[in-house]
Amino acid sequence: MNSNNLIGIISLIAVFVSLLLALFLLTVKTKNKLGNVLLASFIILNGIDLSGWFIFIVTQHFPNLEMFRRSTATLINPVFYLYALAICFTDFKLKPIHLLHAIPFVVYNLLLMPGFYLADYNTKILFFENYRESTALVAIMAFAHLQFTFYIIAIFIVLKRYKKIYLENYTDTTTITYKWLFQLTVIITIVHSIVALKDLLVFTEDSTIFNRAQIIVGINAVFILCWFVLKALYNPDLFRGIDSKLKPVETLIAKNASTSLPLKEVHIVKNNEQIQKLRDYMFNYKPYLEPALTVQDLANQMEMPVRDLSIMINHDLGQHFFDFVNEYRIEKAMEILRDPSQKEFTILEILYKTGFNSKSSFNTSFKKHTNLTPTEYRKTNSR
Structure with a gap:
């Protein structure tokens, strides 16, 4: 041929x-x-x-x-x-x-x-x-x-x-x-x-x-x-898109700066209060347990403008919303892994209980946060 x-x-x-x-x-x-x-x-x-x-x-x-x-x-x-x-x-x-x-x-x-x-x-x-x-x-x-x-x-x-x-x-x-x-x-x-x-x-x-x-x-x-x-x-339904009208936080900050210039001290005090309010809400109500949580969902729950919440997390706290929420999820997972009364839960069950729905993303986030895999963490803290 x-x-x-x-x-x-x-x-x-x-x-x-x-x-x-x-x-x-x-x-x-x-x-x-x-x-x-x-x-x-x-x-x-x-x-x-x-x-x-x-x-x-x-x-x-x-x-x-x-x-x-x-x-x-x-x-x-x-x-x-x-x-x-x-x-x-x-x-x-x-x-x-x-x-x-x-x-x-x-x-x-x-x-x-x-x-x-x-x-x-x-x-x-x-x-x-x-x-x-x-x-x-x-x-x-x-x-x-x-x-x-x-x-x-x-x-x-x-x-x-x-x-x-x-x-x-x-x-x-x-x-x-x-x-x-x-x-x-x-x-x-x-x-x-x-x-x-x-x-x-x-x-x-x-x-x-x-x-x-x-x-x-x-x-x-x-x-x-x-x-x-x-x-x-x-994967016949592969994708999840985003709304193209959403703007990166840096764009929102630039827009805010061009429209208003509050006193720096007032801004800091107000921001610290809002951040504490956010942390209290995350601790008390645990919205992070919802796997599909978005910044819009959280803003609606807290009854605050989504733009303000997005800037607070992504800029003032210096974290992506993705990482911010996952930290709470990992902390919750660590709590379960340390608890002897919950040792019957498998790693897979724990990741679902804490808001994750992907084993690979759970392991990656856990390792990033603790430098250990979930299994290693459980063994280390069960002695």
């Missing part, structure tokens, strides 16, 4: 898996339908791109269709970016302004209109025959890599904002949005780097090396798509 046939088979498998996964995402019940639609669109667009390794045998006789197929690659990165926004922010909706992301796709096809789409059949065939030696290939590749870099940076900025706001406002450790999207973005970046190296080989005279590089890219695509399938099957 020659390398071209092997590349065709690998890409055919990748496209088949893509369509299956896209069908699953479009039909599975989920709270975040838009996120699934955008992810399915991203996967389909990648499948269309990968199909070029086997479908060109047919589409070469329909040059306009083949060129349009190639142009859809300019939509891959924008759709992935919109997908990132959709799963990070619960209130995200597609708006007419998002059509601006399709500008490269439109411009690409408009530029080809006079020199390709409206040209005669023989000119189009000649274009494909000389494609690897043309200046158009260099321009298209350069744009593709620049576009990818722009959107990947934008996605990492979204992730940074998401993580910051989440830690300042939520405590539910079961969310895997950040981890999933971060892993996915890193993997896509690595694969794109391999594709970039492969693209450089297109200008070499040795087609064997280029074909081998294409095989590696195709195998990577199959493995990544299979990883997608496993993730989707095991």
